[in-house]
Each structure stands twice: as structure tokens, then as C-alpha cells.
Amino acid sequence: MNTTMGNKTVLVIGGGNYGTKACQYFRAQKARVILMDNDPACKAKELVAQNDFVLKDAQSAWDLALKLKPDFIVPTCSSHTCGGWIREYFRLSPLSDSIADVTRRLPQSLFLGFDEPNASLIFSYMTKGKLCREDCPHPPTECGxxxxxxxxxxxxxxxxxxxxxxxxxxxxxxxxxxxSVGAIKASDFLAFVQEIEIKKPKTLAVGTACRCHGILNLFKQ
Known part of the structure; x- marks a missing residue:
């Protein structure tokens, strides 16, 4: 992006390699970066102000997102951050019975695998066993x-x-x-939390995806 983000706040989840790249990018864009990690000596800690480092586990940090209301959330953990937050906040259970209902609608070549007990599904355009380019520009119509x-x-x-x-x-x-830096609009997350509070659904699907890769969780009350 060519414009700076001096009036924006970014919540980066995880201070490892990808979290470090995210902190470097958003600091260069003049955004306020709040970093959350459960390791007080994580790699990215030195890139943020002392008061902007939060020692906390990612899966229990939904309260931080609700309190801070940042502009962007940058999940860098291997687990599904938004799905885990929704599950914890609303005390949901996995809905494994609906896995087949979802997968039969989608090309099987996209389906990398699932964790049935947790009703978690992983999808990707990339052929299994291959790795994406770290500098991938995310072209809209083909693999980089x-x-x-x-x-x-x-x-x-x-x-x-x-x-x-x-x-x-x-x-x-x-x-x-x-x-290697992907961000979710925090307003989308906060709006979905509000939608759940209003509708009080019995079943939910929560996913996070970019152009090429995604993870999905299915839940029930």
C-alpha cells in the first residue's frame, strides 16, 4: 500500500516470523501496532512500544479485540484465531455432522483435510506438498x-x-x-459478534480465507 496508516491501530496475534513481518510492515506504515503473544521473549516484541505488548494466549484474546476495537487484526498463529475466539466467547461446541454438507458443495481438489472432533476444515488451491512463494504478489486469476x-x-x-x-x-x-502479511478488518469481526448476540443461532460456520487458502470451523450451541 502506498498510503500510511497513522490513524490506524493493528492487533497482531503472535510474535514469531510472520508476526515480525506484520509488525515491520505496519510500523513502516505509521500505524499503532499492538502485539499479543504468550512468550515474553518473542521475536517481534522489540518492534513495538513496551505498553503495546500484551502477554496473553491467542485463543483467549477475544476480549482484547472487543475492548481495543482495532482497525485490523493480523492472525499469524497456526490455529484458526477468529474461529477460536467465536467458540470461546459464545461457548460453542463442534458441529462435525455438517462437515459432509459443506465439502460436497466444493471441488475436492481444494479440500486438504479436516479435524473431525473439532469440526475444522482446511482448504487450499495449492497442490498438497508444494509451498507458496514467500514473496507471492497474490495475482487475482492464477497461482503466483x-x-x-x-x-x-x-x-x-x-x-x-x-x-x-x-x-x-x-x-x-x-x-x-x-x-506474507494478511489482515482482517476488525469491524467485520465485531459486526459478526453482534450478529450472533442478536440472532442467537443454533448453528454457525466461521472461516478465514485469502484468495488461495482457508480454514473453516462449524459450531453448534
């Missing part, structure tokens, strides 16, 4: 490594995969801000 066509962003396909199957569903879009 293999040049394989991309008929639609994965987040759109996941929206189709869960459409009208659940009382509430949301696929959070991870927008590429820079190579």
Missing part, C-alpha cells in the same frame, strides 16, 4: 508459483460452501497488505 488458473477467490468459494446451511455464517477475508 504454478500459474494454475484461479476461477474465484477461495473466500468466495467458502461463502458458497456454507450458504444457507447454518443459522449464521461468516468467512473473514484476509487481505494481503504485503507479501
Amino acid at each position: 508459483l504454478t500459474r494454475e488458473p484461479r476461477p474465484a477467490p477461495l473466500y468466495k468459494l467458502l461463502e458458497y460452501g456454507v450458504f444457507e446451511l447454518f443459522d449464521c455464517a461468516k468467512i473473514f477475508v484476509s487481505e494481503q497488505m504485503a507479501p
Whole structure:
């Protein structure tokens, strides 16, 4: 991005390699960066102000997002941050019975695997066993490594995969801000929390995806 973000606040979840890249990028954009990690000696800690480092576990940090109301959330952990936050906040249980309802709607080549006990599904355009380019520019219509066509962003396909199957569903879009740096609009997360509070759904689908990769959790009350 060419413009600075001097009036923006960014919550970075995880201070490892990807968290470090995120902190470096947003600091260069003049944004306020709040870093959260459960390791007081994490790699990215030195990149943020002392008062902007929060020693906390990622899966229990939903309260921080609700309190701070940042502009962007940058999840860098291997687990599904938004799905875990929704589960913890509303005390939900996995809905494993609906896994097949979702997967039958989507191309099987996109389906990398699932954790049935936790009703967690992983999708990707990338062929299993191959690794993406670290400097991938995320071209909109093809893979930046293999040049394989991309008929639609994965987040759109996941929206189709869960459409009208659940009382509430949301696929959070991870927008590429820079190579290896993806961010979710915090307003989308906060709005979905409010939607759940109002509708009080019995079943939910919560996903996070960029153009090429995504993770999805299915829940029930």
C-alpha cells in the first residue's frame, strides 16, 4: 500500500516470523501496532512500544479485540484465531455432522483435510506438498508459483460452501497488505459478534480465507 496508516491501530496475534513481518510492515506504515503473544521473549516484541505488548494466549484474546476495537487484526498463529475466539466467547461446541454438507458443495481438489472432533476444515488451491512463494504478489486469476488458473477467490468459494446451511455464517477475508502479511478488518469481526448476540443461532460456520487458502470451523450451541 502506498498510503500510511497513522490513524490506524493493528492487533497482531503472535510474535514469531510472520508476526515480525506484520509488525515491520505496519510500523513502516505509521500505524499503532499492538502485539499479543504468550512468550515474553518473542521475536517481534522489540518492534513495538513496551505498553503495546500484551502477554496473553491467542485463543483467549477475544476480549482484547472487543475492548481495543482495532482497525485490523493480523492472525499469524497456526490455529484458526477468529474461529477460536467465536467458540470461546459464545461457548460453542463442534458441529462435525455438517462437515459432509459443506465439502460436497466444493471441488475436492481444494479440500486438504479436516479435524473431525473439532469440526475444522482446511482448504487450499495449492497442490498438497508444494509451498507458496514467500514473496507471492497474490495475482487475482492464477497461482503466483504454478500459474494454475484461479476461477474465484477461495473466500468466495467458502461463502458458497456454507450458504444457507447454518443459522449464521461468516468467512473473514484476509487481505494481503504485503507479501506474507494478511489482515482482517476488525469491524467485520465485531459486526459478526453482534450478529450472533442478536440472532442467537443454533448453528454457525466461521472461516478465514485469502484468495488461495482457508480454514473453516462449524459450531453448534
